[in-house]
Amino acid sequence: QKEVEQNSGPLSVPEGAIASLNCTYSDRGSQSFFWYRQYSGKSPELIMSIYSNGDKEDGRFTAQLNKASQYVSLLIRDSQPSDSATYLCAVNIRGRSGGSNYKLTFGKGTLLTVNP
Amino acid sequence: EAQVTQNPRYLITVTGKKLTVTCSQNMNHEYMSWYRQDPGLGLRQIYYSMNVEVTDKGDVPEGYKVSRKEKRNFPLILESPSPNQTSLYFCASRVGGGGQETQYFGPGTRLLVL
Numbered sequence: 149q150k151e152v153e154q155n156s157g158p159l160s161v162p163e164g165a166i167a168s169l170n171c172t173y174s175d176r177g178s179q180s181f182f183w184y185r186q187y188s189g190k191s192p193e194l195i196m197s198i199y200s201n202g203d204k205e206d207g208r209f210t211a212q213l214n215k216a217s218q219y220v221s222l223l224i225r226d227s228q229p230s231d232s233a234t235y236l237c238a239v240n241i242r243g244r245s246g247g248s249n250y251k252l253t254f255g256k257g258t259l260l261t262v263n264p
Numbered sequence: 265e266a267q268v269t270q271n272p273r274y275l276i277t278v279t280g281k282k283l284t285v286t287c288s289q290n291m292n293h294e295y296m297s298w299y300r301q302d303p304g305l306g307l308r309q310i311y312y313s314m315n316v317e318v319t320d321k322g323d324v325p326e327g328y329k330v331s332r333k334e335k336r337n338f339p340l341i342l343e344s345p346s347p348n349q350t351s352l353y354f355c356a357s358r359v360g361g362g363g364q365e366t367q368y369f370g371p372g373t374r375l376l377v378l
Contacts, residue, residue: 189374192369194366197366240365251312
């Protein structure tokens with residue numbers, strides 16, 4: 149099983165709709181979960197982090213975490229054309245040596261297109 | 265301004281000609297790493313460094329070297345580049361610990377090896 153999996157998309161939504169992006173991960177010991185946004189040819193930009201089960205809201209973005217199901221999602225409300233980008237799910241997974249060595253492991257990303 | 269910088273941003277070279285991509289951060293972060301990003305393969309870690317003089321291989325280290333002589337700098341060295349190293353490279357530095365690390369990326373270096 150891949151360590152972090154995302155639907156590759158593309159996901160297409162109309163302007164003003166809710167976009168829902170999903171991610172599953174393999175390491176039950178993971179404690180930190182992140183969503184990055186990446187515009188074409190640019191560097192990934194951190195938009196949300198979540199550490200506890202439940203929802204975390206920041207403006208139009210809501211991250212949801214369910215550790216029992218090893219599932220993390222990102223909801224984008226009132227989607228705008230400027231939200232069109234690739235969204236990367238990232239999970240801190242314990243390294244092979246264990247202990248406190250965590251490696252940020254990325255999914256391959258979901259391409260989101262918001263149509264005006 | 266807190267940032268991670270990389271140079272050069274774009275580079276075209278030929279097979280076998282040694283090159284170095286520099287990376288510098290001004291946030292006093294201990295942990296730094298290099299990634300490459302390729303279509304369909306996502307971000308893959310090349311090397312990382314947990315502190316000065318401490319470096320280790322990531323997932324795809326073949327053909328690369330790194331050094332960490334100072335906390336702020338973490339250069340990536342391609343001693344004999346090959347066309348399969350054509351890629352988009354990102355340097356990153358990390359803050360936090362105990363599984364709650366947050367990582368920040370540089371602007372990227374697009375490399376073409378002919």
